[in-house]
Amino acid sequence: SERLMEQEGDNMDIAGDGILPQQHGPAGDGEETDPTQYYENRLKMLDSLRSAGVEPYPHKFDIAISIADYVAKYNSLGAGEHLLTVTESLAGRVMSKRVSSSKLFFYDLYGDGVKVQVMAGASYSEVAETEFYKCHSVVKRGDIVGIIGYPGRSSRGELSIFARNLILLSPCLHMLPNQRTGRCTAVAGKTTRAKADADCWVPGIGRNTEAYVLKDQETRYRQRYLDLMVNHQVRHIFRTRSRVISFIRRFLDERNFLEVETPMMNLIPGGASAKPFVTHHNELNMDLYMRIAPELHLKQLVVGGLDRVYEIGKQFRNEGFDLTHSPEFTGCEFYMAFMQTTMT
Incomplete structure (x- = not known):
């Protein structure tokens, strides 16, 4: 049976690469249904789990390793190699589910943008064979699950975790957009x-x-x-933005600039020629203006004796917006005494 599963695993690896169509059996995702009906079916599933004494949103799952670290740690395994004596536990979001039979399921599990394949077979699962199908039939694309199993590669070389146990951690109630392969x-x-x-x-x-x-x-x-x-891909854009801000902050810190925070709400909308957002302070019974720029407060700090100051923070301008202009944006302003812009 193990050899048969390896052969089936090879076929599913091919399917995972987009060479064969993804298989949907009675335990498939059922994403051919109407989104509203899908949502209602998921709610019924939650009720049935709770009726059976299973909490669909458990409070804790012990993660031994992240998916990224798992891939890095076991990337050197050879095709068909299994570490049966090693147990790892990881968690992630199911972005693809493939059904080979009622006793063999495959998942693509993502965590922080990194993917690992999960091979779940009844022959090596700790779940009773009579409950195995039921356990995996409730898992859909978008669900967050915890996996406890051993590392290995399929005979075609796909790095996987062979699940001895799968725990539903956070069911996704809505249908996700269809995935691309590649x-x-x-x-x-x-x-x-x-x-x-x-x-x-x-x-x-x-x-x-x-x-x-x-x-x-x-x-x-x-x-x-x-x-x-x-x-x-969007995840990398978020990371790039964070690195840019970190670089700017590090650049100024290394030149003895002091990072400060100045008020977001002001009595006068100074600092730049733009229309401000107006808010109301109930306790003081007065209108305040969301800052257009931190310029005035930063200059006051320089007057007070802080020769090098900067601030990275939100600014608000009540004007038109498009893909390159937002009424709420992050800006960086810095001021340095006894210097000219032409000096280095």
């Missing part, structure tokens, strides 16, 4: 795309928004959590 490889500053996938965007490479799973711009910006969930 891989992306970045080599020497150039990106080659296989099947138009956009997962490995890096600064300096144009974004291929046509490869996004979720394309509607308004939906993406209004539901950033969904955008991050299905468009993995």
